[in-house]
Amino acid sequence: MSTPTPPRPNATAPAPGDAARPSRRALVGWLLMVTRPVLPPLLTSTVCRVAGQLLGVAMFALAAHAVVEAAQALAAGGPAPSVWPVLSAMVVMSLAKAALRYGEQFLGHTVAFSSLELLRAELFRALARRTPRVLTTAHSGDLLARSTKDVDRIEVFFAHTFAPAVSALLVPLTVVVTIGIGATWPVAGAAALTLVAAIAVVPVLGQRLAAAGSRRAVAARAALTQHVTDSVQGLAEVVGYGRAAERLERTRALDDAVVAASRPATAAGALRRGGVQLLVLAGPIAVVAAGAGPVAAGVVSPAALAAAAAAVLRLGETVRGAEELAGSLPTALAAAERVRQVATAPVELPDGAAVLPPGAIGIAWEDVDYTYPGASRPSLRGVRVRAAAEQWTCLVGVSGSGKTTLARLALRFDDPDRGRVRVGGVDLREAAADGLRGRVALVSQEAHLFRMSVADNVRLARPGATREQVEAACRVAALHEEVAAMPAGYDTLLGERGASVSGGQRQRLALARALLAEPDVLVLDEFTSHLDPAVDARVRDGVHDWAARRGATVVEITHRLHRIEQADHVVVLDGGRVVQSGAPRELLADADGPLARLRARQG
Numbered sequence: 001m002s003t004p005t006p007p008r009p010n011a012t013a014p015a016p017g018d019a020a021r022p023s024r025r026a027l028v029g030w031l032l033m034v035t036r037p038v039l040p041p042l043l044t045s046t047v048c049r050v051a052g053q054l055l056g057v058a059m060f061a062l063a064a065h066a067v068v069e070a071a072q073a074l075a076a077g078g079p080a081p082s083v084w085p086v087l088s089a090m091v092v093m094s095l096a097k098a099a100l101r102y103g104e105q106f107l108g109h110t111v112a113f114s115s116l117e118l119l120r121a122e123l124f125r126a127l128a129r130r131t132p133r134v135l136t137t138a139h140s141g142d143l144l145a146r147s148t149k150d151v152d153r154i155e156v157f158f159a160h161t162f163a164p165a166v167s168a169l170l171v172p173l174t175v176v177v178t179i180g181i182g183a184t185w186p187v188a189g190a191a192a193l194t195l196v197a198a199i200a201v202v203p204v205l206g207q208r209l210a211a212a213g214s215r216r217a218v219a220a221r222a223a224l225t226q227h228v229t230d231s232v233q234g235l236a237e238v239v240g241y242g243r244a245a246e247r248l249e250r251t252r253a254l255d256d257a258v259v260a261a262s263r264p265a266t267a268a269g270a271l272r273r274g275g276v277q278l279l280v281l282a283g284p285i286a287v288v289a290a291g292a293g294p295v296a297a298g299v300v301s302p303a304a305l306a307a308a309a310a311a312v313l314r315l316g317e318t319v320r321g322a323e324e325l326a327g328s329l330p331t332a333l334a335a336a337e338r339v340r341q342v343a344t345a346p347v348e349l350p351d352g353a354a355v356l357p358p359g360a361i362g363i364a365w366e367d368v369d370y371t372y373p374g375a376s377r378p379s380l381r382g383v384r385v386r387a388a389a390e391q392w393t394c395l396v397g398v399s400g401s402g403k404t405t406l407a408r409l410a411l412r413f414d415d416p417d418r419g420r421v422r423v424g425g426v427d428l429r430e431a432a433a434d435g436l437r438g439r440v441a442l443v444s445q446e447a448h449l450f451r452m453s454v455a456d457n458v459r460l461a462r463p464g465a466t467r468e469q470v471e472a473a474c475r476v477a478a479l480h481e482e483v484a485a486m487p488a489g490y491d492t493l494l495g496e497r498g499a500s501v502s503g504g505q506r507q508r509l510a511l512a513r514a515l516l517a518e519p520d521v522l523v524l525d526e527f528t529s530h531l532d533p534a535v536d537a538r539v540r541d542g543v544h545d546w547a548a549r550r551g552a553t554v555v556e557i558t559h560r561l562h563r564i565e566q567a568d569h570v571v572v573l574d575g576g577r578v579v580q581s582g583a584p585r586e587l588l589a590d591a592d593g594p595l596a597r598l599r600a601r602q603g
């Protein structure tokens with residue numbers, strides 16, 4: 001009897017790119033939340049920047065004040081005042097400014113790189129929570145772009161946003177108030193007017209345009225990365241089939257798209273820069289114009305006015321910081337938005353708490369329907385299969401009949417649309433993922449080999465395993481002699497993605513890795529397809545003995561039917577449905593039956 005199951009919640013879940021766009025505030029809040037641990041050094045770096053810039057302004061003002069005072073004394077025919085007090089003050093201030101600058105840069109970059117590390121870790125944790133489901137829906141090039149390029153672009157937010165923004169506010173405010181108190185408020189007012197225009201008005205111009213352009217540019221860059229990753233990974237095919245020119249053409253088109261998307265932001269940036277430059281120079285002129293009357297009235301000394309004008313001129317550095325920030329922030333935020341989409345995407349398959357029972361466990365697929373996300377037709381329809389504990393069950397059928405899909409559901413790479421999958425009697429929707437992974441191991445056709453030694457690649461399944469245990473697993477997989485004959489034996493370094501081993505060796509390494517994990521259920525997907533018949537036989541015998549010793553359950557997907565009688569149970573799939581199942585000899589006894597026909601096709 002079929003049991004009612006809840007509708008699959010993730011079937012129509014929006015892809016990360018479709019999620020509602022977060023507000024700028026939400027984005028900044030998220031960035032600061034993820035990078036909480038680096039906020040104290042960020043604040044210290046900001047304090048250093050503010051203090052350093054104030055010192056810079058003070059030095060400029062002091063120098064201008066001293067020069068005008070000296071000029072006035074000389075013009076009056078008196079002796080020039082001593083330069084030593086001013087010079088000594090300048091030396092001390094310069095040294096302090098240098099130390100502050102060092103502190104700001106050192107802490108700023110420490111913060112920037114630590115925050116990138118934190119963001120990458122956050123992204124990776126999010127992907128880990130969503131694995132294996134995310135691997136069937138996401139594009140590796142896009143994930144690569146998000147976790148490398150996009151995260152790098154956020155560096156600007158930490159290295160060049162917070163401190164410049166705070167100093168753009170505090171430094172001019174301090175200078176204006178000091179001018180007001182030390183000289184006169186009309187002069188302070190004139191300075192304030194140009195500064196507000198340069199810091200708060202001009203940098204905001206074109207921001208909306210720039211933000212939209214930055215989002216398009218970041219997305220276009222990601223598409224470019226995706227295309228280039230694909231081209232590099234498939235270089236042999238691209239060159240072999242003469243598609244290089246075509247791929248290059250597409251690369252060029254994507255490059256053009258990046259340039260076109262970046263254009264509005266670049267144009268807005270250039271206009272802003274021109275405007276800010278103008279205002280930076282207009283500031284001292286406005287100060288002098290506003291101060292002419294008070295100087296004539298004797299309310300303000302010429303030296304004080306010169307100091308105020310110099311101080312406002314020196315604020316150009318601070319002001320330009322705000323303008324640069326306006327230019328770089330949209331890109332950083334657009335990148336942050338893409339990273340956040342992945343990092344905060346809902347976990348499609350929420351983890352359960354149920355623990356699988358100890359000892360031998362079997363798998364039951366109960367009336368399972370399954371359609372891949374985005375696919376128009378179901379890959380499995382009403383499948384009811386039992387892989388009994390401690391038995392060897394073979395899933396056979398023509399290509400595309402649904403064997404791999406069925407096996408992958410046993411590792412919960414997704415939930416069925418209808419029906420349920422039970423491992424050891426526990427519905428996988430309720431099972432704890434960690435417990436499941438520890439008990440069920442998959443030897444897939446695409447097992448990934450890392451750029452590590454042979455031993456470490458096998459040990460991935462059990463990091464604490466001894467060399468003897470690694471060797472024992474390799475012996476079962478009929479691989480030991482070949483590894484021992486490699487240049488550095490088990491310490492031989494494998495090339496990227498296992499480039500230095502043969503297809504058959506890769507399969508057996510993946511098998512040894514799974515065996516080392518000592519699972520209670522071993523799922524083997526075409527695990528001997530690259531092996532010659534003699535090695536195939538050795539590997540099968542090894543795994544049979546291992547499974548019998550351990551009391552393990554084996555589910556094998558295979559096209560090779562010459563030794564099918566060794567299986568305890570065979571399930572024949574066709575078009576996503578079970579068309580025959582039972583003991584192999586019984587099934588083969590029906591000469592017209594699906595299994596017999598499949599075997600006859602193999603000759």
Ligand SMILES: Nc1ncnc2c1ncn2[C@@H]1O[C@H](COP(=O)(O)OP(=O)(O)OP(=O)(O)O)[C@@H](O)[C@H]1O
Binds near residue numbers: 136372397399404
């Ligand atoms: N990631 C996917 N997205 C969409 N459809 C998929 C995906 N993977 C498989 N399918 C489809 O599901 C169906 C069953 O595929 P599956 O890989 O389970 O077949 P199979 O019997 O294992 O085939 P083979 O023997 O060739 O490995 C096929 O029609 C296939 O096109």
